[in-house]
Amino acid sequence: DAKTTQPNSMESNEEEPVHLPCNHSTISGTDYIHWYRQLPSQGPEYVIHGLTSNVNNRMASLAIAEDRKSSTLILHRATLRDAAVYYCILDRDDKIIFGKGTRLHILP
Amino acid sequence: DAGITQSPRHKVTETGTPVTLRCHQTENHRYMYWYRQDPGHGLRLIHYSYGVKDTDKGEVSDGYSVSRSKTEDFLLTLESATSSQTSVYFCAISQGGLSGANVLTFGAGSRLTVL
Numbered sequence: 001d002a003k004t005t006q007p008n009s010m011e012s013n014e015e016e017p018v019h020l021p022c023n024h025s026t027i028s029g030t031d032y033i034h035w036y037r038q039l040p041s042q043g044p045e046y047v048i049h050g051l052t053s054n055v056n057n058r059m060a061s062l063a064i065a066e067d068r069k070s071s072t073l074i075l076h077r078a079t080l081r082d083a084a085v086y087y088c089i090l091d092r093d094d095k096i097i098f099g100k101g102t103r104l105h106i107l108p
Numbered sequence: 109d110a111g112i113t114q115s116p117r118h119k120v121t122e123t124g125t126p127v128t129l130r131c132h133q134t135e136n137h138r139y140m141y142w143y144r145q146d147p148g149h150g151l152r153l154i155h156y157s158y159g160v161k162d163t164d165k166g167e168v169s170d171g172y173s174v175s176r177s178k179t180e181d182f183l184l185t186l187e188s189a190t191s192s193q194t195s196v197y198f199c200a201i202s203q204g205g206l207s208g209a210n211v212l213t214f215g216a217g218s219r220l221t222v223l
Binding site: 032034036042043044045046049051085087091094095096097098099100101 | 139141143148149150151152153156158164166167198200202204209210211212213214215216217
């Protein structure tokens with residue numbers, strides 16, 4: 001199974017950028033990196049994904065290390081609504097495994 | 109929830125009784141997944157399906173069975189529920205690895221309590 005490592009929790013101030021790290025040292029060449037987040041009392045929702053190049057969308061940016069063994073999800077300007085658990089996963093095959101994710105706390 | 113519905117949303121049952129949770133999709137997606145979520149454990153994959161009648165085990169499949177007789181429905185059955193199966197169950201769907209990216213869409217969850 002494709003494994004990722006994330007910090008258990010992080011804190012950030014409102015209206016500041018947030019960088020959420022993820023290590024995936026066993027990544028294979030065709031593995032996509034995905035990020036999901038789960039707001040309180042809701043199901044997880046897709047945030048962003050990438051393979052090699054950095055990616056941007058309306059929710060966030062994904063920065064992928066050159067060796068692809070780590071990545072960083074960037075929330076450019078955190079709001080209180082961004083408080084959630086963020087999951088980094090590797091899309092290796094059909095069997096999609098989640099870890100425990102990072103619980104992000106936003107301080108007003 | 110983008111064409112994915114879970115039922116029931118809440119259920120309380122007794123130990124030893126059978127329970128079936130249903131996941132229904134209107135997206136015609138090939139892949140369907142069942143996860144459970146417990147405090148301190150994140151999301152854990154129970155079973156998944158990659159087509160009608162095609163299923164496979166996940167990380168925590170013991171005590172669970174699944175069936176997929178048509179594209180739109182994926183059933184999760186607890187043959188004899190135990191208190192350790194008290195959890196929130198999430199279904200997810202995906203088109204599959206088109207363009208190499210398997211993006212999941214999740215349902216709202218089904219909260220099961222086994223007394």
